Amino acid sequence: MRKYWQIVKITFEEYFEYRLNFLLWRFRSFVSFLTLFFFWLAIFSSREQLLNYQKSQLLTYVVGIAFLRSIVLASRSVDLSGQIRSGELTKLIMRPLGMLQYWFSRDLADKILNIFFTIFEIGLILAIFKFPLYFPKNNITYFWFLLLVILGVFLYFFISFTISVVTFWVDEIWATRWLFGIIFLEFFSGAFFPIDILPNWLTKIIYLTPFPYLIFSPLKIWLEQLSGFMIIKVVLVCLVWLIFFWRLSLCLWEKGAKNYGAYGG
Amino acid sequence: MSVIEVKHLKKYYQVHKKEPGLIGSIKSLFKRKYEDVKAVDNISFEIDEGELVGFIGPNGAGKTTTLKCLSGLLYPTAGSVSVLGYNPWHRKYDFLKQISLVMGQKNQLWWDLPAIESFILNREIYEIPKKQYEETLEELTTLLEIKDILKIQVRKLSLGQRMKCELIAALLHSPKVLFLDEPTIGLDVVMQKKMRDFIKEYNRRKKSTIILTSHYMGDVKELCKRVIIIDKGKIVFDGELAEIVEKYADHKILSVVFSKEIDPRKLEEIGEIKEFDYPKAVISVKREVASVASAEILQHFPVADLNVEEVPIEQIIREVFTGKDVA
Numbered sequence: 379m380r381k382y383w384q385i386v387k388i389t390f391e392e393y394f395e396y397r398l399n400f401l402l403w404r405f406r407s408f409v410s411f412l413t414l415f416f417f418w419l420a421i422f423s424s425r426e427q428l429l430n431y432q433k434s435q436l437l438t439y440v441v442g443i444a445f446l447r448s449i450v451l452a453s454r455s456v457d458l459s460g461q462i463r464s465g466e467l468t469k470l471i472m473r474p475l476g477m478l479q480y481w482f483s484r485d486l487a488d489k490i491l492n493i494f495f496t497i498f499e500i501g502l503i504l505a506i507f508k509f510p511l512y513f514p515k516n517n518i519t520y521f522w523f524l525l526l527v528i529l530g531v532f533l534y535f536f537i538s539f540t541i542s543v544v545t546f547w548v549d550e551i552w553a554t555r556w557l558f559g560i561i562f563l564e565f566f567s568g569a570f571f572p573i574d575i576l577p578n579w580l581t582k583i584i585y586l587t588p589f590p591y592l593i594f595s596p597l598k599i600w601l602e603q604l605s606g607f608m609i610i611k612v613v614l615v616c617l618v619w620l621i622f623f624w625r626l627s628l629c630l631w632e633k634g635a636k637n638y639g640a641y642g643g
Numbered sequence: 644m645s646v647i648e649v650k651h652l653k654k655y656y657q658v659h660k661k662e663p664g665l666i667g668s669i670k671s672l673f674k675r676k677y678e679d680v681k682a683v684d685n686i687s688f689e690i691d692e693g694e695l696v697g698f699i700g701p702n703g704a705g706k707t708t709t710l711k712c713l714s715g716l717l718y719p720t721a722g723s724v725s726v727l728g729y730n731p732w733h734r735k736y737d738f739l740k741q742i743s744l745v746m747g748q749k750n751q752l753w754w755d756l757p758a759i760e761s762f763i764l765n766r767e768i769y770e771i772p773k774k775q776y777e778e779t780l781e782e783l784t785t786l787l788e789i790k791d792i793l794k795i796q797v798r799k800l801s802l803g804q805r806m807k808c809e810l811i812a813a814l815l816h817s818p819k820v821l822f823l824d825e826p827t828i829g830l831d832v833v834m835q836k837k838m839r840d841f842i843k844e845y846n847r848r849k850k851s852t853i854i855l856t857s858h859y860m861g862d863v864k865e866l867c868k869r870v871i872i873i874d875k876g877k878i879v880f881d882g883e884l885a886e887i888v889e890k891y892a893d894h895k896i897l898s899v900v901f902s903k904e905i906d907p908r909k910l911e912e913i914g915e916i917k918e919f920d921y922p923k924a925v926i927s928v929k930r931e932v933a934s935v936a937s938a939e940i941l942q943h944f945p946v947a948d949l950n951v952e953e954v955p956i957e958q959i960i961r962e963v964f965t966g967k968d969v970a
Contacts, residue, residue, distance in 0.1 A: 380767050380770075381764075381767040381768045381770070383767075384763065384764050384767040384768075385764070388753065388756065388760055388764055391756055391760060392753070392755050392756060395755050395756065395796075396755070465749070468716055468744075468746075468749065468751075469749070469750075469751040471715075471716065471734065472714060472715070472716065472739065472744055473739060473765075473768050473769075474736035474739040474740050474768060474769065475768055635718070636718040638716070638717070638718075639656065639717075
């Protein structure tokens with residue numbers, strides 16, 4: 379375990395080496411949070427309820443997006459595909475290191491840093507605008523929320539790892555990443571708006587994909603809009619997707635490594 | 644006992660060829676011609692514990708590919724490889740902890756951080772006991788004289804400094820088998836010498852098995868008793884460096900400095916004239932008659948100086964590759 383902790387530490391050190399880069403990245407996230415926040419604030423300006431959401435619920439949803447983005451979505455494992463292409467991966471697979479553990483450690487450092495800043499930024503906004511957030515009335519809700527977030531972290535990690543590993547076969551990974559990153563991830567996961575404000579048939583299709591379990595479902599649990607039966611169903615489906623992508627990424631890794639050219643040098 | 648055993652190793656790559664220009668690119672969208680490149684084509688050899696073997700060959704001969712198969716980076720197309728009794732491809736932790744690969748053209752250190760950070764990370768990754776780590780680090784940094792640069796960002800180091808750090812990072816866990824791929828590439832003469840001395844010393848002290856590839860004959864001449872020459876994926880020669888000279892160089896070189904003008908035509912009777920630029924001449928003669936020929940020159944010509952030399956090893960190897968007869 380100590381070696382992976384050292385990787386978390388060295389990732390921190392890398393970030394601190396490039397302070398400006400990191401601050402600009404945070405600034406970008408902050409601005410996109412603000413945009414979303416003011417957009418929904420404007421829509422709700424004169425009413426208290428819209429599309430089955432109360433004002434406080436929807437604003438809580440927006441704050442929740444910012445949190446879950448930094449906990450669930452924040453990731454360094456996208457770098458893997460670049461490393462496969464350039465042959466930089468060589469220096470990693472030559473060492474007694476677990477690949478999944480290595481990249482998860484990198485992600486973890488990224489998440490810790492981002493969460494820290496997100497709390498600070500959101501705290502600032504809440505202190506200025508002073509609107510009421512929705513907090514669960516049932517204590518058990520916290521448990522389900524936490525459980526699904528943890529599952530979401532791993533689900534996202536394995537999806538991301540799987541896509542990176544495809545680079546072993548296909549050199550041009552950017553189109554896939556873009557499709558996955560923008561269309562599916564941002565849209566289908568509910569990172570802009572709650573998915574259930576879409577037409578019913580579209581919502582049903584999205585439910586079949588692994589994406590809503592990353593952001594939308596945990597927040598629905600937090601807002602206590604899911605019945606007990608639904609919660610269990612959501613957790614189970616998420617678990618199935620998680621196991622699917624875990625096995626898939628390992629299987630592709632095993633096969634892909636045989637294709638690895640260790641280019642350069 | 645042999646530490647490394649390679650039997651009928653083959654590694655083929657599939658590459659697609661694109662015709663030049665935009666039209667070629669469009670064609671390759673629809674139809675790609677794939678071709679097998681035989682990077683390593685059926686080679687076998689064994690290396691014993693503590694040996695320092697030089698792997699030489701022109702660019703693209705398959706040296707690096709072989710090293711990558713030996714260190715478990717590449718999956719062989721056919722044949723078997725055994726290093727320290729392990730199949731490298733399985734990349735067992737116990738195996739990886741006993742080997743190291745240094746690539747002169749590839750950076751393995753953390754680019755944005757000082758070298759010492761990479762060393763500390765390696766200490767954890769290889770689970771090196773703290774005391775052993777400190778002793779090894781002290782020893783290596785003293786030997787390579789780089790104590791003062793450990794805290795500088797790697798990307799700001801000079802090539803020579805970086806290579807020394809690369810070497811230290813690769814040696815911290817005291818590997819039993821060390822693969823050095825062009826460790827002196829791009830270094831100046833002084834640094835090359837230092838690097839060689841260091842490798843030699845390390846091999847002597849730790850009794851570790853080392854395979855070294857290089858373009859520089861100097862590296863090989865100075866370090867390796869045994870060489871394996873590889874060309875177009877096949878082994879051309881495997882044996883002691885001195886044997887190459889015997890096997891391929893059936894000639895010796897006589898270089899003469901004359902004290903008076905002579906008739907070069909007379910000289911032709913002695914051997915093949917390689918160069919004639921009065922007062923110097925270089926003559927190539929059969930190995931068996933070298934002493935007779937030199938006696939004749941001394942007798943019949945006004946000689947100021949005469950030297951009998953072996954054909955330079957660089958030349959022999961160059962001609963082994965080009966398939967020409969050796970002078």
